[in-house]
Amino acid sequence: MVSERRYYVYIMSSRSRVIYVGMTGYLMARVLRHRAGGGGEFTRKYRVHRLVYFESFQNVENAIARETEIKKWRREKKVELIRRESDLGGFGGGVGGSSGDESGEAGSSPGFQPDSE
Numbered sequence: 001m002v003s004e005r006r007y008y009v010y011i012m013s014s015r016s017r018v019i020y021v022g023m024t025g026y027l028m029a030r031v032l033r034h035r036a037g038g039g040g041e042f043t044r045k046y047r048v049h050r051l052v053y054f055e056s057f058q059n060v061e062n063a064i065a066r067e068t069e070i071k072k073w074r075r076e077k078k079v080e081l082i083r084r085e086s087d088l089g090g091f092g093g094g095v096g097g098s099s100g101d102e103s104g105e106a107g108s109s110p111g112f113q114p115d116s117e
Contacts, residue, residue: 004058005025005058006025006056006057006058007023007024007025007056007057007058007059007060007062007063008023008024008025008027008030008054008055008056008057008063009021009022009023009054009055009057009063009066009067009070010022010023010024010027010030010031010051010053010054010055011051011052011053011054011070011078011081011082012031012034012043012048012049012050012051012052013048013050013052014046014047014048014049014050015047015050016046016047018046018048019048019075019078019079020042020043020046020048021067021070021071021078022067023063023064023066023067025060027051027054027056031051034048034049035049052082053081053082053085
């Protein structure tokens with residue numbers, strides 16, 4: 001059976017609460033690359049290593065559009081997105097799922113605490 005291709009919009013944070021928004025076709029590999037110090041200069045400089053949110057898409061154009069949309073948001077709106085999609089309504093849940101597109105998923109992970117800036 002051939003698995004369908006997925007694209008991901010993700011948000012990562014650092015211990016100092018810096019937020020980074022990105023898009024990839026291979027979420028786990030991309031997260032591991034960020035953690036290993038790979039990826040862009042911004043994520044290396046600010047040590048953005050913690051996955052706090054993601055959405056899954058079947059269509060790459062939809063993923064790119066969503067990434068662009070989220071990147072334009074103010075920090076407060078990004079934090080609210082992370083908080084709203086958290087499994088426990090706060091930041092105690094794991095990366096989980098709801099809708100990104102036709103059959104997409106969204107989720108957030110523990111460890112991101114926006115109020116301690």
